[in-house]
Amino acid sequence: MTAHRAQWKGHLKVGELTCAVGLYTAASTSERISFHMLNGKTGNRLKRELIDSETEEVVERDQQVKGFETGNGEYIMIDPEEVAAVMPESDKMLEAEAFIPCGDVDDVYFDRPYFLVPADEEANDAFTSIRDALSKTNSTAIARTVLFRRMRTVLIRPHGNGLIATTLNFDYEVRPSEEAFKDVVKVKVEGEMLDLAKHIIGTKIGDFDPGKTDDRYETALAALVKAKAEGKSLPKPKPVKVSKPNDLLKALRESAGMGSGSSGKPKAANANSGKKKSSTTSSKSKTTHRKAS
Amino acid sequence: MAPRRPYWKGYLKLSLVTCPVAMVPATSESEKVRFHTLNERTGNRVVSQYIDSVTGKPVKDEDEAKGYERGEDDYVILTDEDLESVELETVRTIDIEKFVSRDKIEWIYLDTPYYLTANDKIGDEAFAVIREAMKAQNVVGVSRVVLGRRERAVILEARGEGIVVWTLRYGDEVRPENEYFTGIDKKSDAEGVNALEKVIKKRTKNWSPEMVSDPIQESLLKLIAEKKKAKKPSKKTAEKSRDDDKTKSDNVVNIMDALKKSVQKELKSRKAG
Numbered sequence: 240m241t242a243h244r245a246q247w248k249g250h251l252k253v254g255e256l257t258c259a260v261g262l263y264t265a266a267s268t269s270e271r272i273s274f275h276m277l278n279g280k281t282g283n284r285l286k287r288e289l290i291d292s293e294t295e296e297v298v299e300r301d302q303q304v305k306g307f308e309t310g311n312g313e314y315i316m317i318d319p320e321e322v323a324a325v326m327p328e329s330d331k332m333l334e335a336e337a338f339i340p341c342g343d344v345d346d347v348y349f350d351r352p353y354f355l356v357p358a359d360e361e362a363n364d365a366f367t368s369i370r371d372a373l374s375k376t377n378s379t380a381i382a383r384t385v386l387f388r389r390m391r392t393v394l395i396r397p398h399g400n401g402l403i404a405t406t407l408n409f410d411y412e413v414r415p416s417e418e419a420f421k422d423v424v425k426v427k428v429e430g431e432m433l434d435l436a437k438h439i440i441g442t443k444i445g446d447f448d449p450g451k452t453d454d455r456y457e458t459a460l461a462a463l464v465k466a467k468a469e470g471k472s473l474p475k476p477k478p479v480k481v482s483k484p485n486d487l488l489k490a491l492r493e494s495a496g497m498g499s500g501s502s503g504k505p506k507a508a509n510a511n512s513g514k515k516k517s518s519t520t521s522s523k524s525k526t527t528h529r530k531a532s
Numbered sequence: 533m534a535p536r537r538p539y540w541k542g543y544l545k546l547s548l549v550t551c552p553v554a555m556v557p558a559t560s561e562s563e564k565v566r567f568h569t570l571n572e573r574t575g576n577r578v579v580s581q582y583i584d585s586v587t588g589k590p591v592k593d594e595d596e597a598k599g600y601e602r603g604e605d606d607y608v609i610l611t612d613e614d615l616e617s618v619e620l621e622t623v624r625t626i627d628i629e630k631f632v633s634r635d636k637i638e639w640i641y642l643d644t645p646y647y648l649t650a651n652d653k654i655g656d657e658a659f660a661v662i663r664e665a666m667k668a669q670n671v672v673g674v675s676r677v678v679l680g681r682r683e684r685a686v687i688l689e690a691r692g693e694g695i696v697v698w699t700l701r702y703g704d705e706v707r708p709e710n711e712y713f714t715g716i717d718k719k720s721d722a723e724g725v726n727a728l729e730k731v732i733k734k735r736t737k738n739w740s741p742e743m744v745s746d747p748i749q750e751s752l753l754k755l756i757a758e759k760k761k762a763k764k765p766s767k768k769t770a771e772k773s774r775d776d777d778k779t780k781s782d783n784v785v786n787i788m789d790a791l792k793k794s795v796q797k798e799l800k801s802r803k804a805g
Contacts, residue, residue, distance in 0.1 A: 291578060433661065473614060
């Protein structure tokens with residue numbers, strides 16, 4: 240039903256309803272500015288070479304094999320192509336195993352989003368029923384299948400007229416937030432401090448369109464390169480002044496005063512500012528810097 | 533998982549309040565069973581090294597330099613110190629300029645999650661004030677920060693004692709959904725929806741990390757542990773791995789069997805449930 244190429248084709252099953260569907264990449268990653276590696280002494284470009292970690296001899300491609308580490312520098316050799324070949328043919332069935340209320344999903348597990356689309360006209364009825372049942376119950380569906388040569392869990396949720404399936408990271412790939420935050424010193428926040436901070440936030444509540452952010456790093460880097468090439472001395476980064484605990488209340492009071500004074504006009508420099516001009520230049524120049532070796 | 537070194541250190545700022553913070557990625561590949569490249573002849577690990585493309589000689593670490601390509605074969609060398617001088621505040625400061633309710637940010641824009649905490653005693657209280665005020669107002673902060681040589685839009689969401697920072701995808705990284713969803717009916721069959729709602733209600737569960745287990749990794753880990761036990765702790769030699777073709781193929785066959793079994797078991801158990 241779309242001109243794009245499906246990443247995966249199969250069936251979506253919820254309860255007794257089944258329909259033919261396709262998965263399509265919903266997001267791509269643009270490249271960052273990359274540098275070339277040089278030899279500082281000669282100014283020549285660098286190349287990478289693979290060498291034996293012990294004998295230091297160059298290892299040519301046909302001598303390279305894959306292996307798993309069993310510990311203490313011991314390896315089991317293995318042919319990854321055979322591993323891939325042995326994965327059983329998937330039954331190509333995305334079957335909802337469980338449903339999770341939208342608010343209960345831990346988004347930290349999110350990996351990549353895919354548009355989930357009915358494969359043909361015939362699939363439309365079942366597909367729209369699944370979409371609207373999920374949306375009416377404010378639920379997401381959990382399904383598991385062999386995807387891209389791995390057994391992957393995906394989270395399926397309604398989005399516009401279609402569905403989005405997000406692959407989820409495996410349990411061992413995600414560090415739970417409770418664990419990451421367990422050493423944080425507990426500070427009780429109340430009274431005037433909290434009220435002031437709430438007030439400051441209140442003055443800054445607004446709209447935001449994530450699609451309209453540009454990348455200003457490239458422009459800033461180009462300016463730096465120009466200065467260096469012209470032999471100018473580079474500016475030292477200004478030290479950042481940290482609020483001292485004793486001054487925190489004062490800083491909050493001053494901030495709150497500032498906020499109410501200019502409440503009609505939020506200060507510039509919000510995340511969407513300056514979008515028009517630099518977004519076009521940055522996307523254009525993105526292609527001129529190829530990835531370094 | 534072991535605690536990790538901060539991935540990014542800088543400052544969190546709300547209006548006139550500033551505190552030192554550190555950020556670590558919420559996800560990591562370090563626990564994943566991975567293939568390594570070996571030298572077939574010696575069985576040793578293969579590592580990569582830089583050589584000068586003209587002289588062909590290995591280059592010492594201290595001679596490696598980053599070059600910004602101004603034109604063809606025209607490079608300006610930039611040191612890490614130079615890069616510190618990039619004049620963009622978002623290189624080291626996350627200044628929260630705006631707040632929005634969480635549901636304003638569509639899931640499709642979420643790219644990579646990080647955990648943000650105060651990085652010094654001096655900032656504990658300021659960090660806590662910002663975090664608790666966001667919770668009380670039920671909003672997420674919007675800002676920008678330079679990560680990996682790209683300036684990213686980020687949202688900051690208070691969670692427990694910390695803050696989760698999400699980088700957001702750029703507009704041109706999210707494909708236009710209309711191109712994919714055109715042709716899908718807007719309306720649906722009320723009877724079908726009703727029946728499915730019952731199914732959904734009956735099988736609604738709480739989120740649990742068990743839902744994202746990896747049966748293949750589990751059987752690989754088991755297998756590697758067995759190999760480790762069975763193998764003598766002696767170091768392998770060139771002769772050994774060359775003569776040892778039989779052992780090698782045994783290993784391969786066992787891994788294949790284990791993989792096959794674990795995937796089939798997983799597919800079957802799902803059907804039953």
